[in-house]
Amino acid sequence: MRTQVAIIGAGPAGLLLGQLLSRAGIDNVILERRSCAYVLSRIRAGVLEQGMVDLLREAGVSDRLDREGLVHEGVNLAFGGVLHRLDLKRLTGGSTVTVYGQTEVTQDLVEARRALGRPTVYEAEEVALHGIDTAAPRVSFRANGTQQELRCDFIAGCDGYHGVSRGAIPAGALATFERVYPFGWLGLLVDRPPAAEELVYARHERGFALCSMRSAARSRYYLQVPLEERAEDWTDEAFYDELRLRLPAEVAAALRTGPALEKSIAPLRSFVAEPMRFGRLFLAGDAAHIVPPTGAKGLNLAASDVRYLFDALREHYRDGSDAGIAAYSARALARVWKAERFSWWMTGLLHRFPGSSAFEDRMQQAELDYLVSSPAASAALAENYVGLPYHGEAGIGPLQPFRDGSGPPGR
Ligand SMILES: Cc1cc2nc3c(=O)[nH]c(=O)nc-3n(C[C@H](O)[C@H](O)[C@H](O)COP(=O)(O)OP(=O)(O)OC[C@H]3O[C@@H](n4cnc5c(N)ncnc54)[C@H](O)[C@@H]3O)c2cc1C
Numbered sequence: 383m384r385t386q387v388a389i390i391g392a393g394p395a396g397l398l399l400g401q402l403l404s405r406a407g408i409d410n411v412i413l414e415r416r417s418c419a420y421v422l423s424r425i426r427a428g429v430l431e432q433g434m435v436d437l438l439r440e441a442g443v444s445d446r447l448d449r450e451g452l453v454h455e456g457v458n459l460a461f462g463g464v465l466h467r468l469d470l471k472r473l474t475g476g477s478t479v480t481v482y483g484q485t486e487v488t489q490d491l492v493e494a495r496r497a498l499g500r501p502t503v504y505e506a507e508e509v510a511l512h513g514i515d516t517a518a519p520r521v522s523f524r525a526n527g528t529q530q531e532l533r534c535d536f537i538a539g540c541d542g543y544h545g546v547s548r549g550a551i552p553a554g555a556l557a558t559f560e561r562v563y564p565f566g567w568l569g570l571l572v573d574r575p576p577a578a579e580e581l582v583y584a585r586h587e588r589g590f591a592l593c594s595m596r597s598a599a600r601s602r603y604y605l606q607v608p609l610e611e612r613a614e615d616w617t618d619e620a621f622y623d624e625l626r627l628r629l630p631a632e633v634a635a636a637l638r639t640g641p642a643l644e645k646s647i648a649p650l651r652s653f654v655a656e657p658m659r660f661g662r663l664f665l666a667g668d669a670a671h672i673v674p675p676t677g678a679k680g681l682n683l684a685a686s687d688v689r690y691l692f693d694a695l696r697e698h699y700r701d702g703s704d705a706g707i708a709a710y711s712a713r714a715l716a717r718v719w720k721a722e723r724f725s726w727w728m729t730g731l732l733h734r735f736p737g738s739s740a741f742e743d744r745m746q747q748a749e750l751d752y753l754v755s756s757p758a759a760s761a762a763l764a765e766n767y768v769g770l771p772y773h774g775e776a777g778i779g780p781l782q783p784f785r786d787g788s789g790p791p792g793r
Pocket residue numbers: 390391392393394395396413414415416421425426427428429484506509540541542543544545546648666667668669675677678679680681682684
């Protein structure tokens with residue numbers, strides 16, 4: 383089998399890249415380890431930056447997103463029992479975020495790929511990359527009981543943190559940076575309307591809590607828990623009782639409970655692998671980096687990587703230029719590191735760290751107080767939360783001026 387771009391992994395990064403390439407007339411094949419049903423059943427992220435929404439529109443997969451996505455103009459911080467709303471739209475000069483589940487994004491992309499008749503090999507086993515530093519890379523795999531080989535011009539490693547692509551880069555050529563946090567998030571999904579219209583990030587002495595949602599009828603709640611906890615040890619009632627304790631009274635009172643559709647614990651990790659290209663292999667999404675979910679950046683970073691990678695590959699095939707390919711890693715990493723910083727900072731600001739001192743506790747409180755009382759500090763949080771711009775060469779460059787031409791509020 384031969385194609386132009388072999389894509390490893392049918393998560394959001396692989397599917398979105400495949401969709402953009404297919405629409406640009408660039409041949410591609412996706413190899414996915416799991417079944418399609420398994421991929422579609424994964425419950426994950428749900429807050430999309432404007433840049434990702436725009437990219438999904440460009441990819442022609444935004445009909446349902448535009449109909450069903452919930453545009454949020456604000457976000458809430460809760461501490462000391464009080465709710466503080468940050469007006470994202472005002473603070474950023476017009477930017478918002480859109481609540482639309484990763485599961486829905488994946489579903490839309492799978493359907494669009496089917497409609498275009500592009501091949502995805504599900505349940506591909508023993509995927510292995512060969513000759514990535516040659517002009518003729520190959521991917522070997524087993525499917526339907528037979529050993530197969532896919533020859534290609536380029537390989538896009540979109541196979542997540544546990545995939546094989548990153549490991550194909552010689553160890554000496556790869557630098558990794560990591561922080562593992564001493565707690566996890568216990569998540570619960572329920573078919574009940576959200577306790578608050580916009581997300582609530584709550585800092586509490588018992589630990590962090592988040593009220594999120596996937597739609598107007600489906601809520602996603604999280605509790606910070608020690609890493610040793612097991613999701614099956616938490617009854618739904620115990621979860622809701624603990625959540626109420628960590629929320630301001632008015633949000634706790636509005637909590638609508640019901641049987642959990644899903645309950646699981648996700649560990650928190652910051653991770654970056656550099657570079658994101660080796661020869662003809664590109665890494666994109668979780669294959670290259672992980673953020674703790676506190677800043678809602680994981681899925682959005684997968685989208686920005688795909689933006690840069692698609693532009694680079696299109697430039698190669700359409701214009702015969704490899705400038706984008708040469709710049710891909712630096713361009714993607716410049717944005718990745720800023721999102722890593724934001725996610726790490728939000729995590730440090732809102733969680734209880736085992737063994738933290740009374741001084742550190744006061745520092746968190748003072749920073750939160752500063753954040754909600756200083757327009758400049760609020761604006762800094764807001765512009766990161768809605769997503770930094772995608773442009774830039776070696777870096778993302780200076781931030782865009784506010785869209786209405788004004789400066790930050792209060793200046
Ligand atoms: C439990 C959980 C909860 C999360 N919650 C949030 C959240 O609330 N907010 C947020 O912003 N982000 C969240 N994230 C992160 C977000 O979901 C990811 O950043 C996003 O899925 C990245 O997309 P991706 O396509 O790069 O990787 P993935 O979605 O991981 O997709 C990779 C794909 O590659 C496949 N694959 C793996 N190995 C192989 C192989 N050897 N051969 C072939 N295929 C392979 C996998 O099966 C998978 O389908 C969460 C992640 C997890 C795991």
